[in-house]
Amino acid sequence: MKRRKFDVAALPAKAGGEIDDRLQVSAPLRRLFNKVFPDHWSFLLGEIALYSFIVLLLTGTFLTLWFDPSMEEVHYNGPYTPLNGIEMSRAYESSLQLSFEVRGGLIMRQMHHWAALLFMASIVVHMLRVFFTGAFRKPRELNWVIGVLLFWLGFVEGFAGYSLPDDALSGTGLRIAHAIMLSIPVVGTWVATSLFGGEFPGTVILGRLYIAHVLLVPAILLGLIAAHMGLLVKQKHTQWPGPGRSNDNVVGVRMFPGFAAKGGAFFMVVFGVIALLGGLFQINPVWLFGPYKAAVVSAASQPDWYVMFLDGSTRLMPPWEARFPLWPGHHYTLPPLFWPTVFLPGVLTMLPLFYPFIEARKFKSKQSHHLLQRPRDVPTRTSLGAMALAFYFVLMISGANDVLAEKFHISLNAMTWAGRIGLLLLPPLAYWVTYRICLGLQQHDREVLAHGMETGIIKRLPNGAFVEVHQPLSPVDAHGHPTELPYAGWVVPKKMNRIGALVPTVKGFFFPVEEAAQRTLPAEAPVSPAPSREGIGSGKH
Amino acid sequence: MSTHTDVDFDVKDPSLTRFDLVKEGARRDGVEIVHYAPRFPVPGTRAEKRVERTIAFMLVLSGLLGLGFVVAYIWWPWKYEPGNGLDKLYNPVLGITLGGSLFLLGIAIVTWAKKLLPEEVSIQERHDVADQAERALTGATILNMVDETGIKRRPLLKGALLVGAAPLGVAAAAPLVGGLIKKPDHILFETAWKPADGHKVKLTREDGSAVRPEDVSVGGQMTVYPGVPHGASNEHADSPVLLIHLREKDASELRANLKNVAVNAEDGGAIWGNFVAYSKICTHAGCPASLYEQQTNRLLCPCHQSQFHITDNARPVFGPATRRLPMLPLSVEDGVFVAKSDFRVPIGPGFWERP
Ligand code: HEM
Ligand code: FES
Numbered sequence: 015m016k017r018r019k020f021d022v023a024a025l026p027a028k029a030g031g032e033i034d035d036r037l038q039v040s041a042p043l044r045r046l047f048n049k050v051f052p053d054h055w056s057f058l059l060g061e062i063a064l065y066s067f068i069v070l071l072l073t074g075t076f077l078t079l080w081f082d083p084s085m086e087e088v089h090y091n092g093p094y095t096p097l098n099g100i101e102m103s104r105a106y107e108s109s110l111q112l113s114f115e116v117r118g119g120l121i122m123r124q125m126h127h128w129a130a131l132l133f134m135a136s137i138v139v140h141m142l143r144v145f146f147t148g149a150f151r152k153p154r155e156l157n158w159v160i161g162v163l164l165f166w167l168g169f170v171e172g173f174a175g176y177s178l179p180d181d182a183l184s185g186t187g188l189r190i191a192h193a194i195m196l197s198i199p200v201v202g203t204w205v206a207t208s209l210f211g212g213e214f215p216g217t218v219i220l221g222r223l224y225i226a227h228v229l230l231v232p233a234i235l236l237g238l239i240a241a242h243m244g245l246l247v248k249q250k251h252t253q254w255p256g257p258g259r260s261n262d263n264v265v266g267v268r269m270f271p272g273f274a275a276k277g278g279a280f281f282m283v284v285f286g287v288i289a290l291l292g293g294l295f296q297i298n299p300v301w302l303f304g305p306y307k308a309a310v311v312s313a314a315s316q317p318d319w320y321v322m323f324l325d326g327s328t329r330l331m332p333p334w335e336a337r338f339p340l341w342p343g344h345h346y347t348l349p350p351l352f353w354p355t356v357f358l359p360g361v362l363t364m365l366p367l368f369y370p371f372i373e374a375r376k377f378k379s380k381q382s383h384h385l386l387q388r389p390r391d392v393p394t395r396t397s398l399g400a401m402a403l404a405f406y407f408v409l410m411i412s413g414a415n416d417v418l419a420e421k422f423h424i425s426l427n428a429m430t431w432a433g434r435i436g437l438l439l440l441p442p443l444a445y446w447v448t449y450r451i452c453l454g455l456q457q458h459d460r461e462v463l464a465h466g467m468e469t470g471i472i473k474r475l476p477n478g479a480f481v482e483v484h485q486p487l488s489p490v491d492a493h494g495h496p497t498e499l500p501y502a503g504w505v506v507p508k509k510m511n512r513i514g515a516l517v518p519t520v521k522g523f524f525f526p527v528e529e530a531a532q533r534t535l536p537a538e539a540p541v542s543p544a545p546s547r548e549g550i551g552s553g554k555h
Numbered sequence: 556m557s558t559h560t561d562v563d564f565d566v567k568d569p570s571l572t573r574f575d576l577v578k579e580g581a582r583r584d585g586v587e588i589v590h591y592a593p594r595f596p597v598p599g600t601r602a603e604k605r606v607e608r609t610i611a612f613m614l615v616l617s618g619l620l621g622l623g624f625v626v627a628y629i630w631w632p633w634k635y636e637p638g639n640g641l642d643k644l645y646n647p648v649l650g651i652t653l654g655g656s657l658f659l660l661g662i663a664i665v666t667w668a669k670k671l672l673p674e675e676v677s678i679q680e681r682h683d684v685a686d687q688a689e690r691a692l693t694g695a696t697i698l699n700m701v702d703e704t705g706i707k708r709r710p711l712l713k714g715a716l717l718v719g720a721a722p723l724g725v726a727a728a729a730p731l732v733g734g735l736i737k738k739p740d741h742i743l744f745e746t747a748w749k750p751a752d753g754h755k756v757k758l759t760r761e762d763g764s765a766v767r768p769e770d771v772s773v774g775g776q777m778t779v780y781p782g783v784p785h786g787a788s789n790e791h792a793d794s795p796v797l798l799i800h801l802r803e804k805d806a807s808e809l810r811a812n813l814k815n816v817a818v819n820a821e822d823g824g825a826i827w828g829n830f831v832a833y834s835k836i837c838t839h840a841g842c843p844a845s846l847y848e849q850q851t852n853r854l855l856c857p858c859h860q861s862q863f864h865i866t867d868n869a870r871p872v873f874g875p876a877t878r879r880l881p882m883l884p885l886s887v888e889d890g891v892f893v894a895k896s897d898f899r900v901p902i903g904p905g906f907w908e909r910p
Contacts (some may be wrong), residue, residue, distance in 0.1 A: 048580065048581050048586045049679070050586055093637075114635035117633050189792070189842065190840045192904075201907075202906050204737075204739060207739040207740075207742070213793065258589070258676075262680060263678050265677070266676075268586065268675065271668070271672060275668040275672070279665040282657045282664065283657070286653075286654045286658030286660075286661060289654035290658070292646075292654075293647050311842050311845060315857065331875045332875070347909045347910075384681060384683075416857070416860060426860055430874070
């Protein structure tokens with residue numbers, strides 16, 4: 015037998031064959047390649063969260079190589095001269111060293127912090143998208159529950175990270191966290207003393223927060239994110255209603271190459287934006303804050319944005335302390351801190367966790383839903399969401415009420431009272447206004463479907479009256495009246511150029527970069543018959 | 556997926572194009588490619604070339620920026636030095652090169668996917684109706700598992716299992732609980748001001764030097780720490796105190812108000828002359844309440860804006876705090892300030908066992 019020449023071009027196919035001989039992966043692999051994903055900009059929000067999490071893992075791992083969570087007292091002696099000779103913890107010193115003495119350490123710290131802010135922001139906006147479009151309905155309740163847990167874990171993870179550098183802001187936040195633990199009835203002092211290993215701050219808390227921050231919580235986050243993705247693949251993505259789309263299919267592009275290319279590219283974009291932020295915009299300059307000292311705090315010390323709503327709720331809470339004379343001579347105390355920082359977060363966890371099930375009960379809905387709903391079509395839910403948002407924003411703004419009071423020369427006490435009253439009044443108002451808006455939008459959709467869209471053309475009738483000519487969307491009946499179209503749960507065109515009555519705009523800046531489209535060609539419907547195979551799949555076997 | 560396999564399809568048939576195979580593969584995966592058209596039906600037009608050039612340009616620029624990052628990372632002066640040296644630009648340069656490189660790479664690939672990949676609409680069926688037959692078979696299998704163990708018929712084993720496994724469960728939790736749990740004890744009720752072996756604790760500055768009455772001018776105040784080893788460090792985070800030298804008018808107002816507060820009025824008075832000392836640790840959540848407003852005699856906590864009226868014995872008059880700042884009983888011995896005793900109530904934030 016003659017020895018065959020080594021053929022490089024055939025190598026991938028041959029290697030693939032060898033792998034398939036052993037693992038039989040052809041079919042599952044192809045099923046993955048062929049998986050169809052629907053496309054809509056709002057589906058990218060969750061991706062931002064995923065990508066910033068990856069950036070957090072990468073930058074965070076870099077930081078661990080230098081960061082030292084020790085609370086041992088040292089005297090600084092380094093290139094940042096203003097702090098020379100100052101007593102500080104080793105953790106704070108190592109954060110300074112990361113910022114000034116590690117090549118690229120500062121950009122890594124700043125990228126890590128920016129990525130954390132982006133991670134939480136994208137989680138929140140992604141949750142809003144899922145909520146307002148009803149994507150959490152059966153069969154996706156479990157993924158909604160995982161999402162809520164991801165938010166709170168991200169919150170805890172971020173707080174732990176914020177506490178690590180042991181600067182003045184970290185320590186202040188940690189001391190408040192200690193007070194929050196103390197406020198829990200019956201077990202509070204035990205919880206706080208156990209976690210801090212004695213008094214505040216003690217010497218163990220940073221080490222414990224550190225292992226939570228770099229191992230325990232990331233591991234749980236990773237597991238939950240994996241489950242989140244797994245469920246997404248198993249249950250397939252929801253889609254907006256539209257031509258050819260139904261509750262029993264997914265219309266979009268196959269995972270490879272189109273969807274995967276866009277996903278990978280979007281990761282690069284998110285990563286790039288975080289790198290730009292980390293390089294250009296200073297964040298958490300711990301050297302300016304100084305080391306944590308129990309007796310020192312500066313005004314306007316602000317937590318990261320995702321903690322601010324709890325800061326706000328704490329500020330608005332009236333001084334209501336409950337005391338329980340359980341037996342003669344013994345009083346027990348329930349401090350007011352308990353309500354805004356333990357009770358409220360408890361409610362804010364439980365309500366969203368159970369919301370999908372409560373709503374399904376209320377709407378008596380038992381079947382699976384794969385088509386998204388436009389917010390206007392479910393006014394009750396949309397208005398509840400608006401109410402929650404109003405509540406959240408009042409709290410968040412109150413978290414910065416001292417800064418606002420100073421900037422706008424308002425008395426701080428007035429800001430606090432405005433927040434207290436706003437917290438009670440604005441949410442119901444938001445509910446009512448949103449409900450009205452939803453109904454109005456619905457009505458306008460139905461009008462256009464029944465009578466056609468406004469053309470802007472005014473006609474004068476023989477009797478002298480002026481009417482606007484409407485372009486019906488449907489065929490007209492014998493009397494020239496349009497037949498009413500049913501509402502399909504999707505955007506109703508309301509402007510003439512949305513139905514091709516105007517020439518599409520030509521792209522370009524000063525000069526056209528493309529020829530104007532030929533108007534004679536009929537535009538192809540989004541779903542058209544399969545094309546002939548000439549010109550595309552020409553590679554014959 | 557066996558449901559989609561079609562025995563009539565011969566993959567070896569030479570008349571089939573590759574796209575026929577692609578479509579058959581997709582069909583077996585429950586996917587129908589209903590629209591598939593090249594972006595540029597006529598290859599090689601100027602428009603297509605332009606898109607290609609744009610993408611190529613972005614890719615090359617991305618590569619250059621990436622290279623720039625590596626060069627800057629290695630050769631740019633990065634060591635921090637006081638002043639406005641080039642090292643201050645190190646971070647921005649890294650950010651622009653790395654960020655720009657990644658960003659452009661991303662945009663290039665997106666453009667590629669949007670402008671060059673064939674326009675496609677595919678439809679995949681969902682199969683999310685649970686198979687009732689499968690469910691029944693699996694249910695039976697599970698119930699049979701339970702039966703096989705015979706746990707229902709053998710109550711002795713059921714009980715023994717419980718007795719055997721429960722302690723093991725407790726054993727698993729024991730190290731965690733046992734190691735971590737710490738009794739709160741006295742720590743929330745005592746501070747470093749507690750006299751040790753009959754020696755009263757001096758009020759000291761951060762550097763450990765004692766404080767004399769003449770060190771604080773009328774209307775002034777000073778943060779003081781217990782005169783014990785590491786008294787000013789975080790080891791005694793519960794002990795910082797604000798020593799205030801009140802003006803005569805304010806001092807008499809305070810004295811008048813103190814008459815109603817038994818705990819601070821006893822023992823010959825806890826204030827010394829016109830000097831008074833309050834715990835700096837806010838009774839709300841433990842921040843240092845340290846912004847003293849001279850005109851109104853209010854002490855403001857910057858964390859949640861609780862305000863304490865000093866001449867009314869540090870009563871909380873605004874914000875979420877509910878308790879007065881505890882007063883440190885003052886005296887002067889050998890010309891320097893000392894604490895007569897520890898605080899008479901627990902300092903700092905409230906807790907369940909606090910009377
Ligand atoms: C969702 C995930 C994460 C979030 C939200 C987060 C958030 C934060 C924040 C806000 C800081 C303070 C940064 C600063 O110094 O300005 C921080 C510090 C830190 N993080 Fe993370 N992080 C996450 C994941 C990780 C991971 C996975 C690691 C390591 C494997 C890590 C390692 C570190 C280290 C070592 C520090 C201290 C660095 C320093 O302050 O000098 N983080 N983190
Ligand atoms: S800690 Fe002082 S007001 Fe909250």
